[in-house]
Structure formats: structure tokens, C-alpha cells
Amino acid sequence: MVEAEPRRATELRSYRALAHPLRLRLLSLLTGAPLSSAEAARELGETQANISYHIRLLYDAGLLELAEETTVRGGRAKRYRHPVDGPTLPAGSPEDHVAVASALASEMVRRSGHRVPGLPGDLTDAELTVRPETWERARALAAELGRIVHEEALPPGTEGAVRMSATVLLFRMADEERGADPGGEPGTDPGASASGGAAREAR
Structure with a gap:
């Protein structure tokens, strides 16, 4: 019972994170291949700042996982993917x-x-x-x-x-x-x- 409330809170964040068309597109895109926010932004024709924001929400909701970190032009880039077996969705409100x-x-x-x-x-x-x-x-x-x-x-x-x-x-x-x-x-x-x-x- 101690873990029930934190788990439900995560599940509800997952459910609410789906309620945006762009985040649905990101989940589809990141199912086929792990991508960084910059790569995903190019694929979807969006700004990197906007994609980074939505990726962070999806990651915090448990709908994305960190696949790898790579070096790009001397910096570090994180690539995320949507796992096939994501969290079970509750009924929600x-x-x-x-x-x-x-x-x-x-x-x-x-x-x-x-x-x-x-x-x-x-x-x-x-x-x-x-x-x-x-x-x-x-x-x-x-x-x-x-x-x-x-x-x-x-x-x-x-x-x-x-x-x-x-x-x-x-x-x-x-x-x-x-x-x-x-x-x-x-x-x-x-x-x-x-x-x-x-x-x-x-x-």
C-alpha cells in the first residue's frame, strides 16, 4: 500500500500526457527509432525548444525512456524512445x-x-x-x-x-x-x- 499512491500518480500523469496531439505524434515517432529532441524536431517540423518541452513531459510521465547518450559536435545529446510495454493506463477522470x-x-x-x-x-x-x-x-x-x-x-x-x-x-x-x-x-x-x-x- 505504501507504493500505491506514487504509482497511481505516475499513471495519471501518463494518461494526461496523452491529451495533446503533438505528444501523440512524438510517441509514434519514438516507437520506430530513438531520437534526440533536435532529430525529432526536424522530423516533425517543430522547434527544438517545443519538442524538448513535450519530451520532458512524456519522460516524466513514464511514457519515454532514455535509450542512449551520444556526442554531437562536442556536446551530449540524449535519445529517447517509447517502449512497447509502457505503463498500464488507469481509467482516469x-x-x-x-x-x-x-x-x-x-x-x-x-x-x-x-x-x-x-x-x-x-x-x-x-x-x-x-x-x-x-x-x-x-x-x-x-x-x-x-x-x-x-x-x-x-x-x-x-x-x-x-x-x-x-x-x-x-x-x-x-x-x-x-x-x-x-x-x-x-x-x-x-x-x-x-x-x-x-x-x-x-x-
Whole structure:
């Protein structure tokens, strides 16, 4: 119990750190290859000062790890990466969840503008009632999908590779009629998660 509160504080910082489109882009970029703030700034077309600020927030939240330190022009440069197995995200408050969803939506709009015309994709959008075992199976599949795309991520510009977008935001919803989740109070679902993944598009 002594470590519970510090751990939860770190988890909540991790959750809130996701609620910014640029930080989501950084996490994607630093999954494929460890980069310094200067290198990441060049890749994203941002200033080094701005990228350094966001990298520091992500690092403090436990979403980035220091991969290496190198010598650049006589100075030291730190390269960071986003580990495949990051911290488990708690449910967070309803406000936190909405903020993360808003950042994800903003990123989906930006990425959609870069979709290759004429090529098929996958899409699923659903608000359904299912059995508990179906919910757990869906969570497991989403987690596996996230692991696959993150473990196989390559550095930007890798010859023969394809650039892809993947987003899954999977969570339990409160019962509309009674205003409470059958498994607990609203906003406290331990199964809520955000992970990289793909969806299904009818075609």
C-alpha cells in the first residue's frame, strides 16, 4: 500500500500526457527509432525548444525512456524512445478521458489527410451491449494488435516499408438508464484502455 499512491500518480500523469496531439505524434515517432529532441524536431517540423518541452513531459510521465547518450559536435545529446510495454493506463477522470479522446480525434483528422487515395483501409465504430466475455476478448485482441504494430515499428523512411495509421480507444460505458456501470461507479472502470491498433471497414 505504501507504493500505491506514487504509482497511481505516475499513471495519471501518463494518461494526461496523452491529451495533446503533438505528444501523440512524438510517441509514434519514438516507437520506430530513438531520437534526440533536435532529430525529432526536424522530423516533425517543430522547434527544438517545443519538442524538448513535450519530451520532458512524456519522460516524466513514464511514457519515454532514455535509450542512449551520444556526442554531437562536442556536446551530449540524449535519445529517447517509447517502449512497447509502457505503463498500464488507469481509467482516469471523465475529463481526462474526454481530453485524450479529443487529442486522438485531432490526430485522426490530420492523418486522414495523408491517406493514400484508392487503397482500402479498415474501420470499426460501435456502441454495443455485449457479454462480459466478449468485452474481455475484444480487449485482448486490441492489446495484441497494439503490440504487433509497436513491436514491428521501423524508423521513418525505411526502404520498402509502408506508413500506416492505427487507433483504438476501447472502454466500457455507463448504463444509460441507471446512470451507473454494472461493474462499478462511472469513470472507475479498470478496463478502459487506449492502444495502437486497426479497425474494420466494410468494403
